[in-house]
Amino acid sequence: MPAKNLTPEPSGYDPAKLYVWVKSLESKVNNLTREMDLLKNNTIKKTEDMKKDLKAMSSELLEIKSEQQRNVEKMDLIIKELKQTAGIEEVLVLKKYVDLWSPLNFVTQRDLDRAVNARIMLLKEELARSVQTLSTKETNK
Numbered sequence: 001m002p003a004k005n006l007t008p009e010p011s012g013y014d015p016a017k018l019y020v021w022v023k024s025l026e027s028k029v030n031n032l033t034r035e036m037d038l039l040k041n042n043t044i045k046k047t048e049d050m051k052k053d054l055k056a057m058s059s060e061l062l063e064i065k066s067e068q069q070r071n072v073e074k075m076d077l078i079i080k081e082l083k084q085t086a087g088i089e090e091v092l093v094l095k096k097y098v099d100l101w102s103p104l105n106f107v108t109q110r111d112l113d114r115a116v117n118a119r120i121m122l123l124k125e126e127l128a129r130s131v132q133t134l135s136t137k138e139t140n141k
Helices: 015-083 088-101 109-140
Strands: none
Touching: none
16 A cells, blocks of 8 residues: 655645635725725715705705796786887877977966956956046046
8 A cells, every 4th residue: 555645735725825815805805895885875875965955956946936937927917017008109199299288388277267366356447447537537527
């Protein structure tokens, strides 16, 4: 029987080196697992933040849309009221009549009453003088 060789054959694998290598790989895997967990948590947090932002923007968009609708309604009302106002042609016709009538030459009721009363008083005075002159002429005859 041949004798067995109890000396290890050089296979290039040293158990101490393999142990260090496995521990190094284990450490790297643990670091990668922590980084993955961190990335996953960050992604979840960012997703939640984005959902909140999206809800806020959605409500703001709805508010802006309703405000725009109110503004459109106000503009429609203004346009409707502007259509009921006089156009340039109508204003020019009115201006022509106002210029023709010359309202600055109109008198007020009070001014007219004063002028009429003054004229009546003048006519009464003239009538009284006329009556007086007639009566003096008749007495002189």
